Amino acid sequence: MGGVLALALGGYFSTASNVFTGSLINLQSWFSSRFVAVQDFLTAPRDIASLRQRNAELEADVSELQAQVIQLQQQVGETDILAALVDFSRARSENSYKAAAVIGLDPSPFLHYVIINRGSNDGILRGMPVVTDQGLVGRVDSVIADAARVQLITDSDSNVNVRLQNAETEASLVGSVTGDVTLDLIPQDVAIEVGDLVLTSGLGGGYPPDLIVGQVVNIRSRDFDLFQRATVQTVVDFNRLQIVLVIVNFKPVDISPLIPAP
Amino acid sequence: MRNLVAAPVIVLAVMLQSAIVSRVYLLSGIADLPLVMLAAWALQEEVKTAWHWAVAAGLLVGFVSGIPWFVPVISYLMVVMAAQLLQRRVWQAPLLAMFLVTFLGTIVLYLISFATLRLSGVPLPLSDTLGLLALPGVLLNMLLAIPAYAVMRDLSRWVHPSPEVE
Numbered sequence: 001m002g003g004v005l006a007l008a009l010g011g012y013f014s015t016a017s018n019v020f021t022g023s024l025i026n027l028q029s030w031f032s033s034r035f036v037a038v039q040d041f042l043t044a045p046r047d048i049a050s051l052r053q054r055n056a057e058l059e060a061d062v063s064e065l066q067a068q069v070i071q072l073q074q075q076v077g078e079t080d081i082l083a084a085l086v087d088f089s090r091a092r093s094e095n096s097y098k099a100a101a102v103i104g105l106d107p108s109p110f111l112h113y114v115i116i117n118r119g120s121n122d123g124i125l126r127g128m129p130v131v132t133d134q135g136l137v138g139r140v141d142s143v144i145a146d147a148a149r150v151q152l153i154t155d156s157d158s159n160v161n162v163r164l165q166n167a168e169t170e171a172s173l174v175g176s177v178t179g180d181v182t183l184d185l186i187p188q189d190v191a192i193e194v195g196d197l198v199l200t201s202g203l204g205g206g207y208p209p210d211l212i213v214g215q216v217v218n219i220r221s222r223d224f225d226l227f228q229r230a231t232v233q234t235v236v237d238f239n240r241l242q243i244v245l246v247i248v249n250f251k252p253v254d255i256s257p258l259i260p261a262p
Numbered sequence: 263m264r265n266l267v268a269a270p271v272i273v274l275a276v277m278l279q280s281a282i283v284s285r286v287y288l289l290s291g292i293a294d295l296p297l298v299m300l301a302a303w304a305l306q307e308e309v310k311t312a313w314h315w316a317v318a319a320g321l322l323v324g325f326v327s328g329i330p331w332f333v334p335v336i337s338y339l340m341v342v343m344a345a346q347l348l349q350r351r352v353w354q355a356p357l358l359a360m361f362l363v364t365f366l367g368t369i370v371l372y373l374i375s376f377a378t379l380r381l382s383g384v385p386l387p388l389s390d391t392l393g394l395l396a397l398p399g400v401l402l403n404m405l406l407a408i409p410a411y412a413v414m415r416d417l418s419r420w421v422h423p424s425p426e427v428e
Contacts, residue, residue, distance in 0.1 A: 104280030108329045109292045109395050110375050110386065115280060115326070141328060149328060157384045177390050178290045239285075 081133075081243050088133035089245065095208070096249040098122055102241045103147070112155035112179060114138075114241060119146045127206070127252035130244050135212035135235040136160070136200060137244050139252070148246075153213065154179040154238055161204045162213055164190075165197040173198065173213060173232065183216065186228040192219055198232050205253025267421060268311065272319045275299050280326055290390075291398025296323055297371060298406045300338055301363040302414035304345035305356060308422035312342045330382075333374050341367035357411065364407045365400060372396045 007013060082099070089097045100116035118124050120143045130137040130150050138152040153160055158175040162183070169190040171183045186192060196216040202209030218231035279295045286292065296319045304312035316338040323338075324331025344366050348359045376391055 104277075104326070105284035106327050106329075107276065107279045107284055107294070107296070107323050108327045108333075108375060109284075109290060109399060110379055110384075110391075111328045113328045151328065156379075156386055174385075177386055178394055 078243070084133040085243060085245055088131075095247045097245040098124065098248045099243055099245055100124075100148075101243055106149070110156070110177060112152040112158075112175060112238070113141060114150050114152065114244075116148050116150055116244060116246070117146065118246065119144050119148050121145050123248050124148050124246055125248075127254075129207050129211070129247045129250055129252075131211060131247065132236055132241070132244055134237075135214065136207065137236055137238075137241065139206065140246065150244070152238055153234070154181055160207060160213065161201045162198050163201040164192055164216070165199055167192045167196060170201050170203065171198075171230075179238065181214065181232045181234055183230040183232055184227060186230060188221070188226070188228055190228070192216060192228065192230060194219065204255055207252075208247065208250050267417065268315050268318065271299070271417070272296065272315060272322060276319070276322045276326060279323075286402075288398035288402055290394040291396065291400075291402060293399065293402035293406050294368065294371065295406065295410075296334075297338065297341060297367050298364055298403050298410045299414060301341050301345055301367055302360060302407070302411040303418070304342045305349055305359055305363060305411070306415060306418035307349070309418055312345065313339070316342045329375060330378055333378050334371070337367065337371040337374050340370050344370075357408065360407050360411045361404060364403045368400045368403045369396070372399065 085097075085099060089095070098118055100118035100122075102114045103117045104115040106113035106115075116130075124140055124143050126140055126143055128140045130139060136153055138150045138155070138158065140148050141151040142149045151158055152175070153173065154175040156175055156177050158173075160173040161170065162173045163170050164183075164186075167190050169186060169192075172185045173181055174184055175181050183198065194216055198213040198216065200207045200209055200211040200213060212235055214232040214234040216230045217233045219228065220230065221228040275296045283293050283295045300312070300315055300319055303309055303315055317335060320335030320338040321331060323334040327334070341363060345359070345363045348362055351359075372391070372395065376386060376388075379386055
C-alpha cells in the first residue's frame with residue numbers, strides 16, 4: 001500500500017489517472033447534456049407560452065413608449081414655437097401680447113380666416129393685430145367669449161398699408177382668393193428690387209408700424225399703368241400656423257368716417 | 263327622440279370641417295363636409311327632418327365662418343330641395359342621385375358665395391374662383407360623397423328602424 005502511494009506521489013500513475021478522470025468527465029458531460037436536452041424538451045412549451053406573454057408585454061410597452069415619444073416630440077415642437085414667441089415679445093417689449101392657439105380655419109374657401117382659442121374673456125378685441133415671431137399674420141375680425149376669428153393678410157378683403165424698407169415708399173398690400181399677396185399702388189418713379197423687405201407702415205391706424213410682412217419676389221411694371229405692382233412672399237407660413245400672438249395693447253383707429261363716400 | 267342626434271352630428275361635422283377638412287387643399291379648393299352630409303341625409307327615404315338639419319347646419323357654419331350667415335343657410339336649403347326632388351326621380355340609383363345633389367349643391371353654394379362677396383365689395387376674379395376654388399371643391403365633395411352616403415344611410419336606419427317582419 002505504501003509502495004503504491006509512493007509510486008503515485010512519484011507521478012508514475014499520472015497517465016492512467018488522466019485517462020480515468022477524462023473518461024469520467026466525458027461521461028458526466030454526456031449525462032448532463034442529455035438531461036438538459038430532455039429538460040428543455042419537457043419544459044419548452046411552457047417557456048414559449050411565457051415568452052409569448054412576455055413578448056406581448058414588451059410590445060405593449062414599446063407602443064406606449066412610442067406614443068410618449070410622439071407626444072414629447074409634439075411638446076418639444078410647441079415649446080420651440082413658444083420660445084421663439086417669447087424671444088419675439090421680449091425683443092418688442094413696447095407691446096403686450098396674448099398667445100393663442102389656432103384651432104380651426106374658416107369653412108369657406110373664399111375666405112382666409114383662422115379661429116383662435118382666445119376671446120373677450122382674455123381681453124381680445126376686434127381689430128387687434130395678430131403676429132408670430134416671424135411677422136404679421138392679420139387682425140382680429142370678430143370675438144366671442146372664448147374664441148376669436150382672425151382675418152389673415154392673405155384674405156381677398158385684406159388691405160394693409162406697408163412700406164418698402166429699401167425704397168422708402170408706401171404701398172398697399174392686398175390678399176387674394178388663392179392666398180397670394182400683392183403690393184399695389186407703388187408709384188412708377190420708385191425703384192424697387194426683388195428681395196426688398198416689406199414692413200407695415202402704421203398708416204391708417206390698422207396695424208402698428210414696422211412689423212415684418214415679407215419680401216418682394218416679383219415686380220410687374222408697365223409703362224401704361226398708373227402704379228407698379230409686386231408679388232410678395234410672406235415670412236409667415238400660413239399653412240402651418242399653430243400658435244400666434246395677439247397684440248392686446250394696440251388700439252386700432254377707425255378712419256372710415258373720415259373717408260368721403262363715393 | 264332619436265332625431266335629436268342631428269345636433270351632435272351637425273356640430274361634429276362643422277368642427278371636423280373647420281379643424282381638418284379646411285386644411286386639406288386641392289389647388290385652393292376645399293371640401294364641404296356639412297354640405298355633403300346634408301345631401302346624403304336628405305336623400306334617405308325615411309328622413310323627414312332634412313329641412314331642420316339644413317337650417318341648423320347653415321346657421322352654425324354662418325356663425326363659424328366670416329361669410330354672411332344667410333349664404334350657407336340658403337345654399338343648404340337648396341341642397342335639401344334638390345335632394346328631395348331627385349329622390350323621387352332617381353330613387354333606384356341613390357349613388358347617382360348623391361353625386362348629382364353634391365355637384366349641384368356645391369355649384370349653388372359657390373355661386374351664392376361668389377355673388378354675395380362680390381356685391382359686398384370683395385375683389386374676386388371669376389376665372390380664379392372657377393378654376394382654383396369651384397372645380398377642385400366639386401371634385402373633393404364628390405370624393406366625400408360615397409363615404410358620407412354610407413354613414414348617413416346607417417344613421418338613418420338607426421334613427422328610423424324598420425319594423426321587424428314576423
